[in-house]
Amino acid sequence: MKTFFKDFQGYRAYKKLPKTYKNIVFYSESFQDWHHLKPLLNGLLNQQIAVTYVTSDEKDPGLLKQSSGYRSIYIGKGFFRILFFQYLKAKMMILTMMDLNNLELKRSIHPVHYVYIFHSLTSTHMVDTEQSFDHYDTILCAGPHQKKEIELREKNKGLSRKNLISYGYPRLEKLIQLNALPDNDRKVILLAPTWGENSIINLIGMEICSIIIKQGYSLILRPHHETLKRSPDLIDEIEKNFSNHESFKLVKEMGDSESLLQSDLLICDWSGTAIEYALGLEKPIIFIDIPPRVRNPNWNEIQSEPLEMSIREKVGSIISPSKLEELPMTIAQLLNNDQTFSDRIKSLREEFVYNLGDSETVGPEEIKKLLKTFKN
DSSP: OOOHHHHHHHHHHHHTTTTTGGGGEEEEEEEEGGGHHHHHHHHHTTTOOEEEEEEEEEEEEGGGGOTTEEEEEEEEEEEEEEHHHHHHHHHHSEESSSTTTTTTTTOOOSSSSSEEEESSSSHHHHSSSSSTTTTEEEEEEEEHHHHHHHHHHHHTTTTOOOOEEEEOHHHHHHHHHHHOOOOOSOOEEEOOOOOOOOOOHHHHHHHHHHHHHHHHOEEOOOOHHHHHHHHHHHHHHHHHTTTTTTTEEEEOTTOOOHHHHOSEEEEEOTTTTTHHHHHHHHHOOEEEEEOOOOTTGGGGGGGGOOOOHHHHHHEEEEEEEGGGGGGHHHHHHHTTHHHHHHHHHHHHHHHHOTTTTTHHHHHHHHHHHHTTTTTT
């Protein structure tokens, strides 16, 4: 009952907002969304454009932000969130939540322009459901591959064309700015897999951790937040097994950049973090070659190889899960990368990321242009 009233208070608080704060509404499903929405949100505030930030997570950092022209509201995840979406009155909603209108959260019965921001550099057509991006009006694309894939789907399925903006990926820019060679007494390996029953953390996570620690490396384990939610017992078991080793560290915040910066090499499967790690930090990756996580069985229809497939051998090495004995030698080889690797990475990010270094300027300008097209 307490939760019900708290959610109702958030719903009512939005209703009472002045009209100025209903031009641009950001929605955050989880605190993990904040670091993807924040650059654009701050860019708009810096230009004296009022925004409202609505979140379903009490731990969302956006609730703590104080700024002129800014309002934040907690709406919860229950009945009043559904009502909020269904009857939203706003010129524009900006969000990084997929599957709008496909599940319980629908487009408003009122005219609202929906803007989607990608929270990953991965492709759009394999790891996400087939209709994940169909019900947005504008999509801020991180790179040309995403734009191409959405256009191909629109053409193949006869869908209305969306407004596809060449935006970029501020999170990658932040990693590039923060990047420096780690000063570690011993080399640090980051294990950051994707989630699901067939991810390496679920299948062979314990074995990989054991090999790394036995080789004398430090290990940072950063599980996906869905793994923490769906398989907490597994993470507890791994932590219990290795917590007595001073070289073992468990990180539970996916938005945490410190673990990326502190490490020398990444081990993963199909994690979107891999692309950020390689392109942002110019560090090598070992991919454990399990089958990809496919949520769209028809992904081959658009005849475009997903970036997360095509980039793997360009940024590291691939090892079969049945040949983990090769792991120590492969780690040693990759840690001795030369300047050629760094040059290759710089070329790849120029190819696959829009407006490198300028996305935080481009984004607010594009949103301002959109606002001018709406009637008062």
